[in-house]
Amino acid sequence: MKYLLVLAVVMVAVYVWRQNRRADIEAQRPEPPRQPPKAPQTPSLMVTCLHCGTHLPPAEAAKGHLGWYCGDEHRRLHGDRAA
Missing domain, CATH: 1.20.5 (Single alpha-helices involved in coiled-coils or other helix-helix interfaces)
Known part of the structure; x- marks a missing residue:
């Protein structure tokens, strides 16, 4: 014991x-070294396709007389012609 x-x-x-x-x-x-906080990103401009409602940047969108579209096919289906 x-x-x-x-x-x-x-x-x-x-x-x-x-x-x-x-x-x-x-x-x-x-x-570990502390990293400074990241600066908030500014939101980028987005446009909405008039045919299907998809949001996308203007650089990727197709412009028509009535507004923006996600592609030439939707612009054609909506009855718009190219700007």
């Missing part, structure tokens, strides 16, 4: 020693 008590005391001592050592190692570890 005496040996079990000594073993338990040694195990507790090793546990406490390892926890303190782990805390020391964490304290010595350098913090």
Whole structure:
């Protein structure tokens, strides 16, 4: 019984020693450099296809006399001609 008590005391001592050592190692570890917060992005202009309602940038849209379309096929189906 005496040996079990000594073993338990040694195990507790090793546990406490390892926890303190782990805390020391964490304290010595350098913090990673903090990155500055990103600036919010400005929203880009989007147009809506008059035929199907799809939103897309004007550079990818087809312009008609009545408005914007997602492609030449929808401009033709809507009865519009090219601008």
